[in-house]
Amino acid sequence: MGAPKKSAVKVTEEVEELPRVRLQAILLADSFTTKFRPITLERPKVLLPLVNVPMINYTLAWLESAGVEEVFVFCCAHSKQVISYLEKSEWLSQSKFSVTTIESHHSVSAGDALRLIYERNVIQGDFVLISGDTVSNMSLTQVLQEHKERRKKDSDAIMTMVIKRSKPNSITHQSRLGTDELFMAIDPDTNQLLYYEDKADSSKGILNIDNSLLLDRPAISLHHDKQDCYIDICSPEVLSLFTDNFDYQHLRRHFVKGLLVDDIMGYKIFTHEIHSSYAARIDNFRSYDTVSKDIIHRWTYPLVPDVMFVGNSANKLERQGMYRAPEISQSRSAVIGPFTVIGFGTKIGDNTKILNSVIGEGCIIGSNVHIEGSYIWDNVTIEDGCKLRHAIVCDGVIMKSGAVLEPGVVLSFKVVIGQEFVVPSYSKVSLLQQPVEEDSDEELEYADSTGGVGGAGYVWSTCEGGHEEEWRHSVAPIPAVKILEAKKMLEDDLELDHDGSILPPSGELKPDSNDSDVDDIEDPREDSYFEKEVEATFLRAVQENIKEDHVILEVNSLKLSYNKLAADCAGAMFHSMMKYALGTPHNSAGSLVQTVEGVLTTWKKLLTSYLADIDEQIEVILKFEEMCLESAKEFAPLFTKILSIMYDKDIIQEDAILSWDDEKRDADESDKIFVKQAQTFIQWLREAPEEDDEEEE
Incomplete structure (x- = not known):
């Protein structure tokens, strides 16, 4: 017999398990502004209907879906209305999602609110800071992970701000949300925020960047194409800083800018940019209109009118x-x-x-x-x-x-x-x-509304x-007189020599270069952003019946901002029109062709304004090929028919079609699918002039 087996001995070590910290959020149910007056004299902003659902529901629904477990809702103006609404809603009865209200009658700023919350000692760890007028569908997983990993390496990294690419509208010097242009300087290697200014120092976008920002960095990125989503991941130190500094009232104007210029404390703020997700804050009536349209167009999915969430029908x-x-x-x-x-x-x-x-x-x-x-x-x-x-x-x-x-x-x-x-x-x-006086912000929201x-x-x-x-x-379209004023400004800008004094949408500043030498950063998403902006502009034109001249002016401003050519505009505009036609209900290939013809006829002036040269017309044909192969395969069997319509409508000239055919002769067979499909039409174009000449003789 073999040696007896040793008995398995289970060795246990006493390991003290740290209690898991619940992910918490502070929701400010008070905007501390007067931009929604006179409405907010009678009802708090967070309870105003956004596509028939109180705003605060969008914020709470997102926090719940993003994994937040405990929310503290800070109520100030009309606090009784907010508390009463939440008590009657289903939010206070959720099993894994705790909503607690904190009431104050004396706070007149976000700083006051955060100081009061600090005194309550309810925040146990990192938390999400957000206002109840924010709509988002982003995931918090990545930004939370980035924030925690930074904190392990650097205890001074106390805040991460969520930002998003959002091209400023050069026509009105504002974003589609009606807010001022935002200028940022960000370390491209670490994403640390170095400079934050919500208003340009000059209408020409001239910034004075402190040379000290470049002392220990190979480069910094300058941006005025970012949108502040007002979603922040904060460490508990943020609350204590507000308590230690009573000058901090406004989250951005005082707190963020204060930390960026403070060399003594050494605290750092970082950014996290989202790309495919949605996030926006309703700051004024224009952003109310914009976000409402985004919800209806389903950019905010699943927070859309036909998907059930608390408070929706x-x-x-x-x-x-x-x-x-x-x-x-x-x-x-x-x-x-x-x-x-x-x-x-x-x-x-x-x-x-x-x-x-x-x-x-x-x-x-x-x-x-x-x-x-x-x-x-x-x-x-x-x-x-x-x-x-x-x-x-x-x-x-x-x-x-x-x-x-x-x-x-x-x-x-x-x-x-x-x-x-x-x-x-x-x-x-x-x-x-x-009210006679409006200098005390939301204090006047306590006025007797009876x-x-x-x-x-x-x-x-x-x-x-x-x-x-x-x-x-306003929710109203921009007045024509403002369009004309902006057109003049845009024309003046185009005549200027770009000597570096004008900041491009994104640029990189290096220490061994002159302050005025700004090089564009190559962004692989640039084309996609540009096409989406053009598409959004076209859809607004369709929905709001905007005149072609105004649309052309807006696309020209995008062309300037993104440093694009007319051919790029032509391709993006054609793509937008065809995508719109495809989305219009149709029950046969014939009805789809009729829809395309109607769209091209209605918006011909808009499209042909970017088709002055043959190269630009060829770009449209190439864009159509790309759509037929990838994003809109339903057009593939209709390629020749639609190409002939564009020829008949004088959108695409004969020379452009023949040049396209010539360029395809040495191409791979996989690139000849549509040129072969159109050969009968192309042969007719080549022979038609000869027949005309014979008739003339």
């Missing part, structure tokens, strides 16, 4: 981005256009037309009403013959027959507009009189700058 998605809730009463002669949302129980009368708008619950809309690009909240009555364009109408408003709202109007709660009365552009009307109910409404006066801020922050 069962909307049904129909063709062309149209959403309908149950129990709607609509006349057969009424027309509901694309990208429109109709709320529960709303009634719509004869011959009424609603386009690119959001209609709330329980509204009564009469006959021969025209609503375009507007936001109608709950229980609104609009009598016969009214016209509304790019307006916001709050709960309980009554518009008497024939009343008109010009672009940019905001009607606060329960306002009554008289019969055939015309409300001028950018007017704000409320049952409450305009007075003035006997009147039909007070028209608030504009700011000292007239309509300057109104048009920048």
Whole structure:
């Protein structure tokens, strides 16, 4: 017999397991600004409807989906309304998602809020800092991991800011969210934030970067093409810093900029850029409009009108981005256009037309009403013959027959507009009189909202700058006069010698070069960003019926910002048109061809403005080949038919088609698929001139 087996001895070591820290978030349910007045004198911003759902629901739904387990909701202005709403909602009854409210009646800034939360001693580790007017679908996994790994190596790395690529609009010197251009300097190797300025020092974009930033770095990246998503991953030290520095009131203007210039404490802020995910904050009426459209266009999926989450109703998605809730009463002669949302129980009368708008619950809309690009909240009555364009109408408003709202109007709660009365552009009307002093921010949001109910409404006066801020922050399209002013500025910029004094969208500054020598950073996503911007511009033109000249001006500004050629614009615009045509309902190849022909005919001037040369026309043909092979294979069998339509419409000239054929002769067989398909048409083009000459002889 062999030696006896040794008995297995289990050795255990006592290892003290550290308790797992729950991922926490601080949600500021107060914006500490006055940009949504007069509405926010009566209701807190986070409870305002965004595509018929209170804003705060989008933020809470995202936090829950992103793995946050405990949220502290800081309530200040109208705190009782926020607390009451949350108590009646399903958020406070979630098993793995804790929502706790913290109330304050004395805080007038984000700094005050964070100081109070620090005193409560509820934050146990790294936390997410966000405001209740933010919409996102990003994952937190990567940014949290980056933040924690940095913290292990460097305890001074106390904050990571989420940013996103968002081209500023050169026409209006603002982003599509209506905010000022944001200038950043970032270390390209570590993503450390070195400089942050939310307003340019000069209209020409000249920045004064401290040479000390380059002392220990081979280069820094300069950007004015980034969007601050206002989603921050913070270490607990952030709260203590607010307590130690009572000058810190504003998160960006005071805290971030204060840390960047403080050489003594040595704390560091880093950035995390998202690319395919969505994140945006609703800071003004223009961003309210933009984010609403993004939700309807499903950029925010799964936070979209037809997907259930807390506080949403069962909307049904129909063709062309149209959403309908149950129990709607609509006349057969009424027309509901694309990208429109109709709320529960709303009634719509004869011959009424609603386009690119959001209609709330329980509204009564009469006959021969025209609503375009507007936001109608709950229980609104609009009598016969009214016209509304790019307006916001709050709960309980009554518009008497024939009343008109010009672009940019905001009607606060329960306002009554008289019969055939015309409300001028950018007017704000409320049952409450305009406060005399507005220098104490949200302190005035505590004003008694029960007075003035006997009147039909007070028209608030504009700011000292007239309509300057109104048009920048309004839901209305940018006025033509501003377009013309920007066109002149753009033309002046094009005439300037680019000697480095003008900052490109992104550039790299190196210590061994002159401060004015800025080299473009090659970004493999550059083409994709440019095409998406052009597509978004084209879709806005379709939905809002923007004139071709204005669209051309906007695309030209993108061309300048991205340093692109006319051929790039032509290819991107053609791609946008064909993608739009493909997305339009069709039941056969023939109907798809008809749709394409209609789109090309309607927007011919826009496309041909970038097709002056043969090379640009060839670029369009090559782009069409690419679409047929990759992103839009449904067009493949229709290639020759659509090419001939473009020839007949004088979009693509004969010389361009023949040159394309010549260039393909030495190409690989895999690159000759469509040139072979079009050979009969091409041969006809080559022979047609000879037949014409014979007839002339």
